[in-house]
Amino acid sequence: xxxxxxxxxxxxxxxxxxxxxxxxxxxxxxxxxxxxxxxxxxxxxxxxxxxxxxxxxxxxxxxxxxxxxxxxxxxxxxxxxxxxxxxxxxxxxxxxxxxxxxxxxxxxxxxxxxxxxxxxxxxxxxxxxxxxxxxxxxxxxxxxxxxxxxxxxxxxxxxxxxxxxxxxxxxxxxxxxxxxxxxxxxxxxxxxxxxxxxxxxxxxxxxxxxxxxxxxxxxx
Numbered sequence: 147x148x149x150x151x152x153x154x155x156x157x158x159x160x161x162x163x164x165x166x167x168x169x170x171x172x173x174x175x176x177x178x179x180x181x182x183x184x185x186x187x188x189x190x191x192x193x194x195x196x197x198x199x200x201x202x203x204x205x206x207x208x209x210x211x212x213x214x215x216x217x218x219x220x221x222x223x224x225x226x227x228x229x230x231x232x233x234x235x236x237x238x239x240x241x242x243x244x245x246x247x248x249x250x251x252x253x254x255x256x257x258x259x260x261x262x263x264x265x266x267x268x269x270x271x272x273x274x275x276x277x278x279x280x281x282x283x284x285x286x287x288x289x290x291x292x293x294x295x296x297x298x299x300x301x302x303x304x305x306x307x308x309x310x311x312x313x314x315x316x317x318x319x320x321x322x323x324x325x326x327x328x329x330x331x332x333x334x335x336x337x338x339x340x341x342x343x344x345x346x347x348x349x350x351x352x353x354x355x356x357x358x359x360x361x362x363x364x365x366x
Contacts, residue, residue: 153197153273154273154276156197157273157276157277160194160277161277163187164187164190164310167183167190168252170183171304177230178230181230184222184226184310189215189219191214191310192218195211195214195313195317199211218310226303229299241294241295248290255287258286259280259285259286260283263282278315285312285315287307288305290304291307
């Protein structure tokens with residue numbers, strides 16, 4: 147019973163940290179801060195997956211945790227840093243939604259997430275059920291990052307955080323997911339990242355800027 151209580155508290159703590167790093171992107175403006183937030187968030191998600199593997203006995207989740215940490219906490223942040231240096235590390239100087247409004251909107255989205263997941267939490271018997279609203283809140287916040295920021299690299303980070311939130315939600319809701327499913331999700335996320343990388347290069351090559359608003363100037 148004591149171990150179960152500790153596990154529940156740790157899952158809530160890990161999900162809270164993942165959400166905080168998502169909110170960090172709405173608060174700061176520099177690409178370096180965004181990349182760092184994503185890397186730390188990925189490390190936290192990997193830690194939650196490893197913790198679930200330990201308490202549930204699903205040892206395949208250790209491999210999932212290793213993949214999350216190696217690919218998302220190390221490899222992809224390095225690629226994003228290289229892209230930022232190549233393109234001058236554009237800042238989010240004028241997002242569609244300013245910082246104050248973004249933080250307020252994120253708070254509302256987290257409250258909505260608690261409301262939406264209340265029936266699931268009430269019916270669930272899993273020790274991770276208390277962390278489910280936080281993971282759903284991260285999903286909403288990540289989507290908000292994608293639609294409220296102008297820079298292509300920031301939108302990519304928002305997409306990657308969205309994938310983190312989906313992985314976290316899957317681990318918490320199912321108490322461990324089949325390895326083949328998680329590998330498939332990883333491949334989808336990696337392919338999406340590669341496609342967006344090509345998209346970023348083309349935007350910069352055409353407009354010498356990473357502002358996706360420049361796409362409005364394209365002629366049909």
